[in-house]
Amino acid sequence: MSTIIYVPSDSAAISIGADQVAALIAQEAIKRSLDVTIIRNGTRGALWLETLVEVVTPQGRIAYGPVQPEDVSSLYESDFLLGGAHPLALGATDEIAWFAGQDRVTYKRVGIIDPLSLQDYESHGGLVGLRKAITQSGSEIVAEVTASGLRGRGGAGFPAGIKWKTVLDTQADQKYVCCNADEGDSGTFADRILIEADPFTLIEGMTIAAVAVGATEGFVYLRSEYPTAITRLRDAIEIAKSAGVLGSSVLGSAHAFNLEVRVGAGSYVCGEETAMLESLEGKRGVVRSKPPLPAIAGLFGKPTIINNVITLASVPAILADGAAAYAARGTGRSLGTQVFQLAGNIARGGIIETAFGITLETLVKTFGGGTLSGKPLRAIQIGGPLGAYFNSSQLNVSMDYESLAAAGGMLGHGGVVLFDDNVDLAQQAKFAMEFCALESCGKCTPCRLGSTRGAETIEKIISGVDVPANKLLLLDLCEVMTDGSLCAMGGLTPLPVKSAMNNFPEDFTGGAKK
Amino acid sequence: MSYLSWSIEEATRVLTPLKNVQGPVLIALQAIQERFGYVHDDAVALIAETFNVSRADVHGVLTYYHDLRTTPSPDRCIQICVAEACQSVGSRDLVAAVEKKLGKKIDQTYSDVEIKSAYCFGNCALGPAAMVDGQLIGRASVEKVTA
Ligand SMILES: Cc1cc2nc3c(=O)[nH]c(=O)nc-3n(C[C@H](O)[C@H](O)[C@H](O)COP(=O)(O)O)c2cc1C
Numbered sequence: 001m002s003t004i005i006y007v008p009s010d011s012a013a014i015s016i017g018a019d020q021v022a023a024l025i026a027q028e029a030i031k032r033s034l035d036v037t038i039i040r041n042g043t044r045g046a047l048w049l050e051t052l053v054e055v056v057t058p059q060g061r062i063a064y065g066p067v068q069p070e071d072v073s074s075l076y077e078s079d080f081l082l083g084g085a086h087p088l089a090l091g092a093t094d095e096i097a098w099f100a101g102q103d104r105v106t107y108k109r110v111g112i113i114d115p116l117s118l119q120d121y122e123s124h125g126g127l128v129g130l131r132k133a134i135t136q137s138g139s140e141i142v143a144e145v146t147a148s149g150l151r152g153r154g155g156a157g158f159p160a161g162i163k164w165k166t167v168l169d170t171q172a173d174q175k176y177v178c179c180n181a182d183e184g185d186s187g188t189f190a191d192r193i194l195i196e197a198d199p200f201t202l203i204e205g206m207t208i209a210a211v212a213v214g215a216t217e218g219f220v221y222l223r224s225e226y227p228t229a230i231t232r233l234r235d236a237i238e239i240a241k242s243a244g245v246l247g248s249s250v251l252g253s254a255h256a257f258n259l260e261v262r263v264g265a266g267s268y269v270c271g272e273e274t275a276m277l278e279s280l281e282g283k284r285g286v287v288r289s290k291p292p293l294p295a296i297a298g299l300f301g302k303p304t305i306i307n308n309v310i311t312l313a314s315v316p317a318i319l320a321d322g323a324a325a326y327a328a329r330g331t332g333r334s335l336g337t338q339v340f341q342l343a344g345n346i347a348r349g350g351i352i353e354t355a356f357g358i359t360l361e362t363l364v365k366t367f368g369g370g371t372l373s374g375k376p377l378r379a380i381q382i383g384g385p386l387g388a389y390f391n392s393s394q395l396n397v398s399m400d401y402e403s404l405a406a407a408g409g410m411l412g413h414g415g416v417v418l419f420d421d422n423v424d425l426a427q428q429a430k431f432a433m434e435f436c437a438l439e440s441c442g443k444c445t446p447c448r449l450g451s452t453r454g455a456e457t458i459e460k461i462i463s464g465v466d467v468p469a470n471k472l473l474l475l476d477l478c479e480v481m482t483d484g485s486l487c488a489m490g491g492l493t494p495l496p497v498k499s500a501m502n503n504f505p506e507d508f509t510g511g512a513k514k
Numbered sequence: 515m516s517y518l519s520w521s522i523e524e525a526t527r528v529l530t531p532l533k534n535v536q537g538p539v540l541i542a543l544q545a546i547q548e549r550f551g552y553v554h555d556d557a558v559a560l561i562a563e564t565f566n567v568s569r570a571d572v573h574g575v576l577t578y579y580h581d582l583r584t585t586p587s588p589d590r591c592i593q594i595c596v597a598e599a600c601q602s603v604g605s606r607d608l609v610a611a612v613e614k615k616l617g618k619k620i621d622q623t624y625s626d627v628e629i630k631s632a633y634c635f636g637n638c639a640l641g642p643a644a645m646v647d648g649q650l651i652g653r654a655s656v657e658k659v660t661a
Pocket residue numbers: 151152153154155156157158180181182183184185268269270271272273274306307308309311312487488489
């Protein structure tokens with residue numbers, strides 16, 4: 001009988017040798033006349049354990065990791081096909097504390113299944129939500145999503161159900177569902193991993209959205225920096241079409257839904273939803289003024305649902321298991337689970353899906369294991385380039401929308417980036433301004449010019465020129481940007497800058513650290 | 515990556531299947547770049563004509579997006595992520611070391627090898643991240659990216 005071995009085909013795993021590991025496992029098997037079947041799953045999210053090799057044994061999936069190409073022959077010598085002892089043996093994958101401490105809902109199939117096997121998908125609970133949706137009315141589906149408390153995971157945290165209801169209630173000859181897979185935030189990769197590991201979940205979520213509001217066309221706006229995800233999703237869409245999940249009759253129902261991937265072109269601001277619409281229309285990615293809301297006049301002027309990958313990918317589970325099960329998780333108005341991403345200078349980086357309300361400390365210490373370098377943890381940026389920098393005395397903050405806002409930050413897309421004591425927060429603040437200058441769509445002056453002025457001013461502070469006066473000037477600039485910007489690019493760039501100044505005042509005293 | 519050298523005939527062939535696309539300009543520019551490695555001057559007029567839009571519109575899109583380039587692609591392209599998560603594990607030093615080793619400046623145009631800044635490949639837990647000719651590299655080092 002053939003032994004099944006899982007070796008991730010995730011692009012992060014491949015970036016550190018997963019393809020070589022897979023090839024060597026296959027070669028060695030032939031050499032040793034052993035019968036193995038290698039399945040290229042997605043990553044299970046423990047990027048620190050990649051390449052994580054799993055062997056299917058009578059005792060379940062047994063993990064080995066992190067496996068380097070040079071470890072493969074010793075794995076065979078240790079009888080890893082039978083779950084044999086080896087320095088890299090980790091025991092049953094599900095029992096590894098890092099996984100056991102999570103609550104995988106949106107990510108429940110990620111890393112478990114073969115990403116492009118619809119059969120695998122269905123045998124792990126896939127399509128249950130969509131099958132239910134096609135028997136329901138649009139308002140029933142929308143009510144379920146609303147009751148779940150699901151809020152947008154792309155950054156703004158707007159309730160998904162309310163957005164969907166607006167699209168449902170707007171009459172039009174054409175409606176669209178657009179998935180925002182631009183994932184431009186540094187320190188985030190939840191969208192990428194979901195698409196690479198379990199693309200049918202996104203397809204199912206988008207199809208449920210389409211069925212709910214009566215949309216027949218959908219687009220996924222996927223960034224060009226994610227070539228593997230682009231190919232994987234396109235392949236999955238073809239498979240879903242042939243299987244009748246997508247197309248003129250969704251699972252045999254009267255609903256039609258066609259889905260297409262559009263590739264971004266290296267613009268961060270195109271992750272802003274109206275800039276994304278402009279880009280999908282083939283234009284410069286300049287932010288639109290609101291109103292009109294995209295839900296009323298979005299893509300090509302038609303009512304459009306725009307949601308993040310994780311928002312949409314959470315919907316199948318909500319429909320399958322019921323809104324109450326989802327809303328039972330979390331805290332306050334932050335219901336359900338959040339797919340956190342631990343990144344940067346971190347010992348155990350990767351995906352942590354858990355109910356809202358976990359503390360930052362549990363995330364970065366218990367799960368993350370502190371810094372990779374082993375040096376003291378000094379700063380944590382939460383929520384991407386527009387998110388705040390926290391210092392190491394602020395670790396007791398609860399990770400939910402409201403608590404983070406109260407602590408002067410924001411959740412954003414759930415990225416948590418660690419820095420050790422090498423970091424210079426004045427440099428980080430300057431980078432935030434430079435990034436804004438580089439990515440500004442140019443529509444508003446405070447964002448376009450203020451960011452350049454901001455970077456110059458911080459440079460002066462770093463060089464010790466008129467430090468007190470320049471700090472005041474910088475704060476003024478921040479205020480103008482916050483108040484005078486049309487979108488969060490200019491509006492939130494002051495967040496990393498001011499939090500760096502507030503939480504690390506010692507880095508803004510002039511006199512460069514290094 | 516291998517590209518064809520610019521020709522109007524080939525460009526026309528690239529654009530033909532896009533005739534029915536709604537809002538085709540960006541897709542057209544991306545398709546041209548995918549085939550030729552860059553967007554030749556003459557492509558602007560061709561796209562304008564093919565899709566019945568103004569040259570100014572095509573030019574506006576071409577100059578807006580960081581991915582699109584108007585000079586031929588180099589033989590080799592090393593993109594290094596310089597965003598925050600990669601900064602925290604030394605991407606600034608990596609850039610300096612690669613610049614030094616290759617004797618080139620980041621974000622300048624060369625015909626043989628270019629070093630370009632990138633802002634996140636979604637490999638932020640295994641940084642610094644780089645992409646060399648489309649191949650993602652984790653825990654990047656000078657040796658790995660110039661190998
Ligand atoms: C500069 C900027 C960049 C953004 N980038 C993204 C992104 O990459 N992905 C995303 O889903 N939302 C991004 N957003 C948020 C979107 O505008 C929008 O709120 C979101 O796509 C809506 O989906 P959601 O409600 O499911 O979160 C960005 C916003 C701004 C201002």
